[in-house]
Amino acid sequence: MPDGLQAYCRQCSAEYYRQRQEAKGKKVREKVAVPPGHKRCPQCGNVKPHSEWERNKSSSDGWASYCRGCRAERNRASYFKRKYGLTEAERDELIAAQHGVCCICLSAPPEHVDHCHETGRVRGVLCFSCNAALGQFKDRPDAIRRAAAYVEGIAWKPTLVAPGVYQLPS
The missing domain is CATH 3.30.60.130 (Wheat Germ Agglutinin (Isolectin 2); domain 1)
Structure with a gap:
């Protein structure tokens, strides 16, 4: 208005605004008194x-x-x-599909999403220790197989065939 005042009071303007927004299908937040x-x-x-x-x-x-x-x-x-x-619901579905246990150790509760670092594809949900172990092995299956053989007691000792050339045991 020319005198610098609004045509309607603050409450009437707020009510009119709320009605217009609801007519558009939008939700207007209710004003709550906060101390x-x-x-x-x-x-x-x-x-x-x-x-x-x-x-x-x-x-x-x-x-x-x-x-x-x-x-x-x-x-x-x-x-x-x-x-x-992933949404949290999808992650919870993965955990439920694993029956609430880590895919590798089958004992600890899964908490960490495991994924392939090359493709980004999610493989499952693991416990902290198993997820950290895969990270330490840098997702290399050959290193994981050698580690498993070592733990099972199969000696991993390469044989020197020629200078700088080693043959791995089969």
């Missing part, structure tokens, strides 16, 4: 004290958009999707 020193998380809907939030200098209020718990959950889901192309 000082607290913030409402849009994901879980809980009002929590600032001690349960991360600092964020770029946001208008100086706090992160989501509480610590919800933020960790969102980051975990985003990581699995970005790194492996």
Whole structure:
């Protein structure tokens, strides 16, 4: 308006905006009274004290958009999707298909997604120790076979055939 004031009060404008958004099929967040020193998380809907939030200098209020718990959950889901192309539900299906145990040791609970570093294809979900062991062997089947033979007591001693040429036992 020419006098610098709006034609409608704040509540009427907000109600009109809400009606227009709902007519478009969009959801409008309800305004919730929040005490000082607290913030409402849009994901879980809980009002929590600032001690349960991360600092964020770029946001208008100086706090992160989501509480610590919800933020960790969102980051975990985003990581699995970005790194492996899996949702958490798909990862849980893999674990259920393995009957809740590691594919290699068959005893520990699987926690780490294992994938081929060349193709990026997900192979399964392993326990920490087995996943670390595969990483130490750099996913080389020949090195893993030699290690298994060594552990089973089969001596792995190459025979010198010519200078610099060794023959491996069969």
